[in-house]
Amino acid sequence: MGKKLCLNCKKSFNMSSQDLKGSNFKCPxxxxxxxxxxxxFRPPKLDDNRRWDVVRFLVKHGFKYQHISIFEPDRHAIPRFIGYAPYPENMIDAIEFVERYKEQALVRS
Ligand SMILES: [Zn+2]
Structure with missing residues (x-):
């Protein structure tokens, strides 16, 4: 079950089944x-603007807190899945994260 996030109010809301059906993404x-x-997704504190900037940055680049897989490269075989990448909490890490995992970014629909 998903959530909807309003970057304006800096709040997230659980999606009701009605929201999902009608794709109602208006902030309540x-x-x-x-x-x-x-x-x-766990929203940062309301006044934590640095963390919110990181959230905005990640979302803009197609990272909506979906699972990001880490693969161990293997020259001789298919890369091995070793786990999920933790989402970054500061901008320096976020820039690196977006660059490293850009192939797993969600495409804007
Ligand atoms: Zn709102």
Missing amino acids: ECGNQSIAITHR
Whole structure:
């Protein structure tokens, strides 16, 4: 089950089954368009603007807190899955993260 996130109010809301059916992504508080995000997303504190900048940056680049897989390269075989990458919490790590995992970014629909 997903959530919707309003970057305007800096709040996330659980999606109701009705939201999912009608793809109603309006923020219940301000009416702005919110975005669908996975339930794994944990919103930073409201006044933590640095963390919110990181969230905006990641979302803009197609990282909506979906699982990002880490593969161990293997020259002789298919790369081996070794786990999921933790989402970055500061901008320096976020820039590196986006670059490293850009092939797993969600394509804007
Ligand atoms: Zn809102």
